[in-house]
Amino acid sequence: MKRWRCKACGYVHEGAQPPEVCPVCGLDRSYFIRETSVPGNFLRELREVFLLHPVSSHFPLALLPVSALAFVLLRITGDAFYDRAAFYALVIVSLAVPVVLLAGLRDWQRRYDGAPAPVFFIKRALALCLCALVWGLCLWRAMVPELWIRGGLPVWCTFFLYGLMLCLVALLGHFGGKIVYRWTLADKRD
Numbered sequence: 001m002k003r004w005r006c007k008a009c010g011y012v013h014e015g016a017q018p019p020e021v022c023p024v025c026g027l028d029r030s031y032f033i034r035e036t037s038v039p040g041n042f043l044r045e046l047r048e049v050f051l052l053h054p055v056s057s058h059f060p061l062a063l064l065p066v067s068a069l070a071f072v073l074l075r076i077t078g079d080a081f082y083d084r085a086a087f088y089a090l091v092i093v094s095l096a097v098p099v100v101l102l103a104g105l106r107d108w109q110r111r112y113d114g115a116p117a118p119v120f121f122i123k124r125a126l127a128l129c130l131c132a133l134v135w136g137l138c139l140w141r142a143m144v145p146e147l148w149i150r151g152g153l154p155v156w157c158t159f160f161l162y163g164l165m166l167c168l169v170a171l172l173g174h175f176g177g178k179i180v181y182r183w184t185l186a187d188k189r190d
C-alpha cells in the first residue's frame, strides 16, 4: 500500500493513488506527495519534526499569562515588584512574537509549500494583530512608567488588552494544533 501525504495539512492517505481532494483541507491532488520516510530513523525524524516555529511559540504562550498574572497581582497588592515583573515579561514576549511570526512564515513555505489553505491566512492575520497589540502595550508602558500604578482608564485598557492578547494566543495555538493534529484525528475516525 502506498502512502500519500498532503503537503498543506499533513493528512496521510493510503492507496494506489492520492485522493482527488484532500478530505481535511480541501486542496486538490497536486498537493499530495508520496510518503517515503522510514519510520524509526531518529535523526531523520528529528530533522523533519524540529521546527523553530512550534518551539519559539512557547515563549509568548508561556510568558504572556505570567505577565498578565503579575499585572493582576500589581493591582491587588500595589507592590511595584509586580509592575516590573509584568513589564519585563511583556518585553520578552514582544521580542519573541516577531521571531515566531517569521519562523511560522518560513515553515509554511518550507514544510507546506506556501499552500493557500485558509487556516494559514487566519493564523497570519491573528499573529499580526497579536504583534501590534504586544508592541503597542509594551511601548505605551515604556513611555509612561507609572501607567499601571496610577489606576484609572489606562489600567482598564491594559486589562482589556491582556484579555484580547490571551485570546489571540489561544486561537493561534488552536489553529496550529489543527494544522498539525487534525489529520491524525481524521485518520483515527476512519
Ligand SMILES: [Zn+2]
Pocket: 006, 007, 008, 009, 010, 011, 022, 023, 024, 025, 026, 027
Ligand atoms: Zn490537506
